[in-house]
Every structure is written in structure tokens, then in C-alpha cells.
Amino acid sequence: PYTGPSAAEILQKRKEFLSPSLFCLYKKPLNVVDGKMQYLFDDTGRRYLDAFGGIAVVCAGHCHPDVVEAIVNQTKKIQHSTVMYLNNCIADFAEALAAKMPGDLKVVFFTNSGTEANELAMMIARLYSGCQDVISIRNAYHGNAAGTMGATAQSIWKFNVVQTGVHHAVNPDQYRGAFGSDGEMYAKDVQDLIDYGTSGRVGGFISEAIQGVGGIMELAPGYLPAVYSSIKKAGGVTIADEVQCGFARTGDFWGFEAHGVVPDIVTMAKGIGNGIPLGAVVTTPEIAQVLTQRSYFNTFGGNPLCTSAGHAVLKVIEKEKLQENARDVGSYLKDRLHVLQDKYEIIGDVRGRGLMLGVELVTDRDLKTPAKAETLHIMDQMKEMGVLIGKGGFHGNVFRITPPLCFTKEDADYLVDVMDVIMAKM
Numbered sequence: 001p002y003t004g005p006s007a008a009e010i011l012q013k014r015k016e017f018l019s020p021s022l023f024c025l026y027k028k029p030l031n032v033v034d035g036k037m038q039y040l041f042d043d044t045g046r047r048y049l050d051a052f053g054g055i056a057v058v059c060a061g062h063c064h065p066d067v068v069e070a071i072v073n074q075t076k077k078i079q080h081s082t083v084m085y086l087n088n089c090i091a092d093f094a095e096a097l098a099a100k101m102p103g104d105l106k107v108v109f110f111t112n113s114g115t116e117a118n119e120l121a122m123m124i125a126r127l128y129s130g131c132q133d134v135i136s137i138r139n140a141y142h143g144n145a146a147g148t149m150g151a152t153a154q155s156i157w158k159f160n161v162v163q164t165g166v167h168h169a170v171n172p173d174q175y176r177g178a179f180g181s182d183g184e185m186y187a188k189d190v191q192d193l194i195d196y197g198t199s200g201r202v203g204g205f206i207s208e209a210i211q212g213v214g215g216i217m218e219l220a221p222g223y224l225p226a227v228y229s230s231i232k233k234a235g236g237v238t239i240a241d242e243v244q245c246g247f248a249r250t251g252d253f254w255g256f257e258a259h260g261v262v263p264d265i266v267t268m269a270k271g272i273g274n275g276i277p278l279g280a281v282v283t284t285p286e287i288a289q290v291l292t293q294r295s296y297f298n299t300f301g302g303n304p305l306c307t308s309a310g311h312a313v314l315k316v317i318e319k320e321k322l323q324e325n326a327r328d329v330g331s332y333l334k335d336r337l338h339v340l341q342d343k344y345e346i347i348g349d350v351r352g353r354g355l356m357l358g359v360e361l362v363t364d365r366d367l368k369t370p371a372k373a374e375t376l377h378i379m380d381q382m383k384e385m386g387v388l389i390g391k392g393g394f395h396g397n398v399f400r401i402t403p404p405l406c407f408t409k410e411d412a413d414y415l416v417d418v419m420d421v422i423m424a425k426m
């Protein structure tokens with residue numbers, strides 16, 4: 001049993017010694033002390049079904065034994081920077097990752113986070129194209145450093161500091177957007193930004209295939225092919241931010257696959273290290289050359305421990321057929337959520353792919369008024385009944401269901417049943 005400090009003591013220390021901007025998901029914060037596959041355990045030993053962990057860390061499942069073993073073994077051998085010396089971990093993982101990429105995408109740069117990966121991707125795009133202007137989509141989240149905060153496009157995540165060189169295109173939002181699911185209509189806005197907001201040439205375009213923080217918004221079909229074509233004509237580089245939707249989560253290995261495009265640069269992080277800080281940027285040999293213009297290095301990017309973890313995650317995804325599982329369990333769960341939508345007016349929209357699903361709550365289906373308080377209430381009640389889900393969207397009224405990829409149909413049933421019981425009581 002857990003013998004550490006109580007939740008109240010931890011909360012007190014957090015208030016005194018940690019960032020005042022930190023937030024907790026629940027009214028009564030959860031003290032998580034153990035994790036095993038799709039379950040988390042609190043300080044009283046109570047088990048929770050974790051249907052949100054995937055977003056933060058977990059592809060293979062909490063403390064997956066293969067990943068733990070890889071990490072522990074590597075820590076005992078050598079843990080160092082891989083900048084100055086040779087080491088097989090980084091080389092082997094880069095080779096395995098390249099094998100997962102389409103086209104000529106085969107050169108990997110490792111970082112320690114998603115923000116760093118996107119910062120590097122945007123810099124590469126700017127250097128390669130010789131243009132500063134980058135286009136991102138409203139409602140996106142790409143990071144919180146100087147460049148990426150510029151690309152992030154929700155006021156809640158943007159501080160009032162200089163963020164130059166990014167234009168924000170209309171979100172191809174199929175639920176609220178003016179053009180419904182007509183991706184090509186939204187894509188015209190990107191062409192307009194190029195024509196009226198820049199010299200006619202751009203550095204690049206960055207987007208998620210499914211916006212995660214933005215509330216599991218799938219870009220309207222037809223949007224990315226049209227935008228990629230506009231960007232190419234304007235001399236720009238296309239960047240797919242796969243930090244949330246990559247690594248088998250959507251049932252495809254990469255989120256962009258469903259859109260029939262091949263980006264020039266792909267970035268990834270979060271689940272790829274199964275909880276170990278690891279990010280990556282993959283591009284073509286030709287584009288990668290721009291980084292030889294000056295010295296570029298990252299002390300811990302691609303260190304032996306993190307790349308061993310990442311490589312172990314890739315192997316587990318293959319061994320346990322987690323991509324297929326994400327597709328099967330995801331579509332089963334989505335069907336069940338649609339049935340719930342027929343039953344409860346409050347569910348305005350059910351969307352997403354694989355194990356990256358969103359449920360948008362509204363108090364009025366026609367007006368699509370965000371049901372913010374209700375979202376918090378249901379999340380809290382679900383936690384009380386042993387199920388953890390996340391929330392997102394600009395108004396905080398979208399459930400984000402992004403479990404570890406080992407999630408089963410029984411887990412999906414339990415999640416929906418719990419949601420059903422709570423909604424029935426409201």
C-alpha cells in the first residue's frame with residue numbers, strides 16, 4: 001500500500017513551490033501513485049479506467065513491461081548525450097521510425113518535447129523556403145515556446161508576448177464552420193492568406209490532422225490536399241503535427257494518412273516515449289540539409305534512454321497489433337457514443353477516429369451553446385465512478401477520449417455505461 005504524503009499535503013506543496021498556473025482536472029484532485037496498462041491507481045488503492053492517458057504519455061499502456069525493461073536495462077548500461085559519440089539506440093530507433101514513414105521522409109531529428117519538435121520543424125521550413133511567413137489553423141495547439149506559441153491559435157494558450165510571422169487560417173470545422181464538411185471551401189482561405197497577407201511566397205503550413213487540445217476536431221475532408229497544393233505553389237513546406245494523432249492512435253499509423261497527403265515534415269511526441277520525454281522531427285534528406293548551414297545540436301535529444309523507450313513502444317505497437325486495436329475498439333466505442341447521442345440532447349456531436357474521440361456537449365443543439373458546466377460535472381462524476389476522461393475545445397465543452405491503445409471493448413462499454421448512468425440522472 002501507498003505510504004507517501006497525502007493528497008492534501010502534495011496539494012499544499014504544489015501551491016507553495018510549483019507554478020501558480022498549474023491546474024487539476026478534478027474538484028477533488030486525484031493523487032495517482034501507480035499505473036498498469038489502461039488503469040491508474042490512487043493513494044487508497046482505488047482503480048480507475050484511464051481513457052485520457054494516451055494524450056499525455058501512453059501508447060503502449062502505463063508501465064508496459066517491455067518498455068519498462070528497455071528503459072531499466074538501458075539506464076544500467078549508459079545514459080548520456082548522443083551528440084558527440086556513437087550509440088546504437090538512436091540509430092536503431094531512427095531506422096525503425098523511418099520505416100514507418102511514407103515517401104522520402106527518412107531523416108530524423110530527436111527532441112525532448114512536442115514544442116521543441118514543432119519549433120525545429122518551423123525553423124527548418126523557414127530556412128528551406130527562405131520565407132518567414134507560416135500559416136497555421138485557428139483553434140490549433142502546437143506548443144508554448146516563442147515560435148510555436150505563434151502557431152498555436154487559441155487565446156487561452158497565447159501570452160501577450162511577441163509572436164511574429166504566423167497567419168491563422170479559418171478552421172475547417174465540420175461542426176460549427178460556415179462550409180460544413182466542404183474542405184475545399186475552407187482551403188480557399190489559405191490561398192487568400194497567401195495572396196493578400198504575404199508576398200505570395202510562404203515558409204510553410206503546419207496543422208494537426210485531428211486537433212487535440214482544440215476538442216478532437218477532424219479537418220474537413222478535401223482540405224489538406226487543397227491546402228498542400230496552395231502551399232507548394234507558394235514555395236512553402238508542409239508540416240504535419242502528429243504529436244497527438246500519430247503513432248497508431250487513429251487506426252492509421254499517422255493522422256495525415258486519412259487525408260491522402262504526404263507532408264514534407266512530420267513532428268511527433270507525447271505517447272511515442274510512453275511517458276519518457278521524447279519528440280521527433282522527420283523530413284527528407286534534401287530538406288534536412290538546411291541544418292548544415294550552422295551548428296545544430298540538442299543535448300538530450302535522442303539520448304539512449306529515451307530512444308530505447310521509443311523503440312520499445314514501436315515494437316509493442318506491432319507485437320500487440322495496437323493499431324488494429326485502435327481502429328476496432330475505436331469504431332466500436334464511436335458507435336456506442338452515437339447511440340448515446342440519440343438518447344441525450346446534450347450530446348451535440350460525436351467525432352474523431354480510432355482511439356482519438358470527442359464528444360461535444362451543448363445546451364441547445366440548434367444554437368450549439370457550449371455546455372461548459374455540465375461537461376465539468378459529468379467528468380467529475382465519471383471520476384467518482386472510476387473512469388477518467390479529458391476535456392478540450394475552446395469552450396471546454398468537449399470530452400476527449402484518448403485512452404492507452406490497449407483499451408478493450410469491455411473498457412469501452414464500461415465508459416459509455418458510466419456516462420449513460422450520469423446523463424440519465426441530470
Ligand code: PMP
Pocket residue numbers: 112113114115116118141142143144208212213241242243244269270
Ligand atoms: N502539438 C500538439 C498537437 C499538442 O497537443 C501538444 C501538447 N498539447 C504539443 C504540440 C506540444 O507538446 P509538448 O507539451 O510536449 O511541448
